[in-house]
Amino acid sequence: MSSNSNLVESKVTTKSDQVVALKTKAAIQPKAVQGETGTWGTVDWTYDNSTDTYTFGGGIAGTSGAPWPQSSNLIFTDKVTLPTDCSNLFFGIQSIKGETCLDTSQITNMYSMFRTAKVTNLDLSYFDTSKVTNMNCMFDSCNSLTNLDLSNFDTSEVTDMSNMLKNLIGLRKLFWDKYGFYQLMQISPIL
Structure with a gap:
């Protein structure tokens, strides 16, 4: 049925x-x-x-x-x-251009947002993540991703970052401010 x-x-x-x-x-x-x-x-x-x-x-x-x-x-x-729930929104995409056009200020859920995406570079430094509570598996298994810029991510409201950076076998450069990375390490395992 x-x-x-x-x-x-x-x-x-x-x-x-x-x-x-x-x-x-x-x-x-x-x-x-x-x-x-x-x-x-x-x-x-x-x-x-x-x-x-x-x-x-x-x-x-x-x-x-x-x-x-x-x-x-x-x-x-x-x-x-973008809507408040962006879970799986860019799941498995091949490429994305014009990311600076995305208004992320209302998002609360970024669960698996880019999971398995085939992009090589993501500059998300302009993303407004001040309301986000869930970043679980956000970049999980993005095997082609080599450069990831999260330098302005506000993670003050995030309660779940588990597996956020899991299986990023090609990642060579990660840009993230000290506070965001510190909070990530305190909340949950990321890998």
């Missing part, structure tokens, strides 16, 4: 401007078709099949049903306000 509790409905506009309602599982999204456009919350997006790239304008992101599947490339071109 199947459950529809994980289904998310979203609207997709095809090249011919025909609106199609899709119901897909929130955690596993199908690849879009070349030339498709859509809206995630109030954020308009387009998809380029030749590069497997989703490009996003500005707005307020939806609280569920992000349009990209794992192994996609993401480009943010304008300010996108």
Whole structure:
């Protein structure tokens, strides 16, 4: 017996401007078709099949049903306000550009946010993490990640950082202020 509790409905506009309602599982999204456009919350997006790239304008992101599947490339071109729960949001992505456009000031949950992502460099020094309480497994198994900048992370509200940096076999440079790293070591094992 199947459950529809994980289904998310979203609207997709095809090249011919025909609106199609899709119901897909929130955690596993199908690849879009070349030339498709859509809206995630109030954020308009387009998809380029030749590069497997989703490009996003500005707005307020939806609280569920992000349009990209794992192994996609993401480009943010304008300010996108992310929801409070960003668990698994960038799970398994291939690349991300325009991270400085992401407004993270409302996020409380970053559980597995970048888990298994294939990115090589992440500069998240501009992320506002002042409300975040959960960073469990945030970068777990990002095996291609070589440089990670968390230099301005505010971890004063974080209660769970377990396995945050687990299985980062390629990591060569980690930038983090002394207070954040000290707190991480006091709260829980990170590796």
